[in-house]
Each structure stands twice: as C-alpha cells, then as structure tokens.
Amino acid sequence: MGAARWYRLGIGLVLVVVALWVLLSRLDPIWNGHPAYPTTLFVTIAIGVSLIGFALWPWRRDPEPNGPPWESNSAPAARTVGGAGRGWRVTGRIVGGVLALLLVVALVWLRPYPAGASALGALTPDELVTVVDAPTTIELVPAVPKDPEVGLVFSPGALVDPRAYADLLRPLAEAGYLVVILKEPFDLAIVQPGQSAGPIDDHPEIARWVVGGHSLGGVTASAFAADNPATVNGLLLWASYPSGDLSGATDLEVTSISGSNDQLATPADIQESRSKLPPDTDFVQIAGGIHAYFADYGEQPGDGAPGIDRDTASAEIVAASLALLDRVGTAAPPA
Numbered sequence: 001m002g003a004a005r006w007y008r009l010g011i012g013l014v015l016v017v018v019a020l021w022v023l024l025s026r027l028d029p030i031w032n033g034h035p036a037y038p039t040t041l042f043v044t045i046a047i048g049v050s051l052i053g054f055a056l057w058p059w060r061r062d063p064e065p066n067g068p069p070w071e072s073n074s075a076p077a078a079r080t081v082g083g084a085g086r087g088w089r090v091t092g093r094i095v096g097g098v099l100a101l102l103l104v105v106a107l108v109w110l111r112p113y114p115a116g117a118s119a120l121g122a123l124t125p126d127e128l129v130t131v132v133d134a135p136t137t138i139e140l141v142p143a144v145p146k147d148p149e150v151g152l153v154f155s156p157g158a159l160v161d162p163r164a165y166a167d168l169l170r171p172l173a174e175a176g177y178l179v180v181i182l183k184e185p186f187d188l189a190i191v192q193p194g195q196s197a198g199p200i201d202d203h204p205e206i207a208r209w210v211v212g213g214h215s216l217g218g219v220t221a222s223a224f225a226a227d228n229p230a231t232v233n234g235l236l237l238w239a240s241y242p243s244g245d246l247s248g249a250t251d252l253e254v255t256s257i258s259g260s261n262d263q264l265a266t267p268a269d270i271q272e273s274r275s276k277l278p279p280d281t282d283f284v285q286i287a288g289g290i291h292a293y294f295a296d297y298g299e300q301p302g303d304g305a306p307g308i309d310r311d312t313a314s315a316e317i318v319a320a321s322l323a324l325l326d327r328v329g330t331a332a333p334p335a
Helices: 003-025 027-031 036-061 081-109 117-121 162-174 197-202 216-227 267-276 310-330
Strands: 129-133 137-142 150-155 178-182 208-214 232-238 253-259 282-286
Touching (some): 036 081, 129 162, 282 310
Parallel strands (some): 232 253
Antiparallel strands (some): 137 178
C-alpha cells in the first residue's frame, strides 16, 4: 500500500477513534446539549470512515500494491516537472495532518463537564414547575406566574452541561418566574452571543426580562444587555463580570454574585468590574464560595478551595437571584 493510502488510513483512524471516544465518554451531556457538538462528531466520524474506505478498498482490489501510477513513489520524474508535483503532495499531506490534529484537539477540549445527580433531579416536572426540554433551550415554567410576568434567560459557563444549573434555577421558577436555560453551541456562549433573543421572541407574554449567566455566560449576557436596552430590564452575574462598560445603564437592575474563594473569577476581577456596572448594582459575595458552586458539575481545574458547604452557598445564591427578579418585577415600567 502506497504512502498516500497509509496517510489516508492513519488520518481516518485518528478521526474515527477520537470522535467516538469523545462521544462515548460524554454521551449523556453531549446528546442532551445543543445539536452542534454531536453533529460535528458524527461528521468527523463520517469523514474518517470515508478516508479509511478510500485507503483500503482500492488496495484490496488493485493488483498494484503501491497504488495507481499518479500516487506511486516510483512514478517517472517526467510526470512532475522538477519534482514539484511530489512537493505539493507532501505539503498537502502536512497541512491535512495539521488540520486533522487541530480538529481532534478541539473535539477533546470541548468535552463538557457533566451535570450531577442533584441538578438532573431538579429537572423532574411536578405541580409547581413544568420542564420543557428543547434542542437549544431548557424551560422551567412556573405553574403560577408572577404578575407582571418576569423571565430569566440564563447562559451557562464555558463547557458546562446546561442541566447542571437546574438545581439553583428551579427555585426561581417555583417562585413564579419563567427560567430559560440556553443550550449553547459547543457549550460556549460566545459562539452565538445573540442566542438570548430567541426565547425572548418566543414569549411575548413576558413583560420584563432579565438576562444572566455564569462565568463566560455572564460576560456574554452582559454584552446582550448592552446591545438590547429596550428589551432587557435586569442583568444577573454569577461569578462573572461585564464585557464592556454598563455604568451608564441606570435603568438596568444588576446583581453580581461571586465567591470569596473563587480563583477563576477572582474577588479582584469582581472588584475591577464595579466601575463598569451601574452605581446601584447589588454586589453579593458568598463567603468561602468557589466557581463550581454556581452549578452542579463537580470540581473545576484552577478553582479555589471552598470555605463553605455547597448547600449554604446555594441558598445564598438563590436568595440574591430572587431578590433581583423581585426588584425587576416591582420596578416602575419604562416611560
């Protein structure tokens, strides 16, 4: 089998093995997340299988083990002026190999943090909350909405299973607020920064909207709030800070909740964000709280050590979040 066919076989095997491993190692969160990631994995597997088939099938039928003359390393030099043809083939294989390597590295890096059992249990519907699981959103719909109706569109943090936030967000729905958790493409809010507009357009009955998010999700939510002042009435930041200057948005109700032991969105980061938020922003620090306490997805590399138990931290996060939604619901309507 010629070099070109070995090359195709190697690249194909790498694509198939890595994509299958990623899919099977995180099957539940990938399958229940935004369709972009599983679609990419299936396409990668299909490309890999095609390369493998293209490498092996002709070889099994072709009596020339080195492949056709135009791929053979023994092809007459006259076929490639000054060896230029062979040089282009080598360059093409190098570029293809680098692109395949970048793809598999990206696929592995994108493996999400899976939701824990507590968060998954919070997605069980009952007489208080209806759960609507759609391809790009999870809606927690209250049985008895507040009047006026207030909704929260929430953007998860980077690479976190959206379901991991259900444990903390369900109490908001039980209190009468519509909660929409976004399933982001590849679990990265920055891939589709305007995604919050979809749920807002889908629910014209909601009088006032709060957007929010955890970590990178909060950064993206702040940018959406800045770009949509006529639509967004509140901003909820969990271990996060704004992407731009919102200090002049005096009609925007904002709450920033952070952990004192968070080493990813550090207290210094939160302190620096004060000048970029409205002067009446409510800053709530969870003493001993860490980055991973804002969802149920296990430990996160680079995070700090907790100085408070998760249940106590969760109760404080929920209380501060509810206070923001209450303020938005009772604020005077815009002129």
